[in-house]
Structure formats: C-alpha cells, structure tokens
Amino acid sequence: MTTHTTSAPAEHAQVHAHAHEGNGHHSHRSLYLKIFGVLMVLLVLTMVAAFLPLGQLNVVVALAIAMIKAALILMFFMHFRDSDHLTWLVGAATVAWFLILIALTFQDYLSRDMITSIPGK
C-alpha cells in the first residue's frame, strides 16, 4: 500500500474504506518469495563464512551478513521503505539511542586504563 501524505478527510475515508475490502491493494507475494529466497541463501552463507578461517574477520563477516538479512526483513517484510517520515524518525531515534548506550559505556571501559594516577587519591 502506498503512503498518502496529503489529507482530505471525508473523501479519503471513502477511498480507503474500499481499499480495505481489497480493491486498493495489489499482492506483494512474488516479492516476498524472492526476499525469502535471498534470506535463505544468506543463512547458508552465514554458515559457510563461520567455517572459513578468517580470524578476527569472522565476526565482521557474520555481522555484515546479519545486517543485510535484517535490512531485507525491515525494508520488505516490515514495509519500512514504504513508511511515512514519522516512522523513519522513530527508526533513526532507535539507532541513535542504541549507539548512545554503546558509546557512553565504552568511553568508560576504554578509558579506565588511561588514568594511571588520580591526584588526591
């Protein structure tokens, strides 16, 4: 379903009442099946990558594939790409909050060894 940014209350309600009965929506079935196929390929790829001797890079590759999977689910199954700006704002805020959580915690842990002598202690 496409998003409508304009609002013309009365007529709009009528149009969408019909849309809910099925006339306004065309199926995304074939798209979902394609996305599902790609997700399955990525799952196998995750396993293959896990057995490759990449050392430190194993976790990077694993997370990169996980993020691609997550993006596909988010954009297509959850229709995020068709969402309105407010929803994008919620999405961006979510990422921002999580990064703040990580960043503020790590600025503590990473800097603990930097201070060798604390004056007055």
Added chain:
Amino acid sequence: MSNAVVQEEPALLSHFDDLQQQDDSTKLGMWTFLATEVMFFGGMFLAYILFRWKYHAGFAEGSLELIWQAGFINTGVLLCSSLSMALAVDFAKLGKLRPLLINLVITMILGSIFLGVKAVEYSIDYRDHLIPGLDFAPHKLVEKLDAAELGHVKLFFVLYFAMTGLHALHMVIGIAAIGILAFMIYRNKFADGTTVESLGLYWHFVDLVWVFLFPLLYLIDLNHNT
C-alpha cells in the same frame, strides 16, 4: 457470536480524521513500541559486546558448547515463519480470509517448532551442566580451564540464557497473540489489515533479534582460532 451483523470495515474512531490517519497512527505506535524493545534487548547486547571484548577466549569456549546445527535450523524456521507472516499480512489486505488464517496458523506452527528445538537445546544444556546458578560444571572445560577462565565461560552462559530466554518469551507472546487474532478473524469473518500488519511487525522484529543472536551466540569460533 450470534450477532448477525457482519462488520465489513474497521470503524473510524472519532479522534481520527480518516482511516489512513488511524492506520498510520496504529503502525507508528507499534514502531514506537519496537523502539523500546530495541532498548530492552539493547542492554543485553551491550553487556554481550562488552564482555565478549574483555573475555573473548571464554566466550569462544562457551560458544563451542552450543549446538550450532540447532541454531541454524531455528534460524531457517524463523525465516520461514517471517515469510508466512508477511503472506498473512498480504492476504489480510486483499481481504482473503481463508489463506490469511492458513498463513497465521503456519506461522504459529513454525514458532512452536522453534520453541520445541529451543526446549531440546535447553534440556541438553541442563544435562551437560551448562546452566549458571544451577550446577555450572561442564566436564571438558572444568579440566581444561582455571577458575577465572571458567568464570568467563559462565558469563557467556548467563548472557546466552538471558538473551535466548527473553527472545523465547517474545516468541511465546507472539504465538499467543497470533492465536487470539486468528480466532477473532475466524469468529468475526473479518480481518483488519492494520491489526494483522501491526502483529506482523512484532513477529518480524522477534525474527530480527534472532538473526543477530544466532551468529553472536553459536558461531563465535567454529574454526578454533583461539
């Protein structure tokens, strides 16, 4: 229900201008809830990142105790359930009740299979003395590692059970919610596309969390690099 009147479209509540605005508000509410869910799981992911960074060897040892095949199968099962949920939402919008109900039931069955596999895994973990607080003493590792290193492995298992446990709880709630929704749709012979889609958002989110849990918990060191 003995009510002869079959509701044909969702009622427009008085505080909305039109159905589009009402639907968008419902979905925005769901997205906001999911944002709080990210914070909920986020604390655990933070703890995971921090302690894996500090005690990498212990986490690698712990991860090798898990059955990656079970995690692999479960990831596949969850991705299948996400497909059936996406199809359910699609059929709901098309107003096709029968395929909608079939896909909701398939989603519930796949979710239950996931939980079944998880239950078997947990019982094996119990048998192998891998549950912290109960009797944490995995035979192989007790001989190989000193007390401090064993503590790091234990920390991995605390996070493993907390994260997969919280995820499993979300699955249980999801399956129950889909069951209730499917029953209501069956009884009322009516499906509100937005309601189905909102529940779909929740289900896909739970799947999303697992997509990250699987490599982070099961696939740390299958090559024995450390």
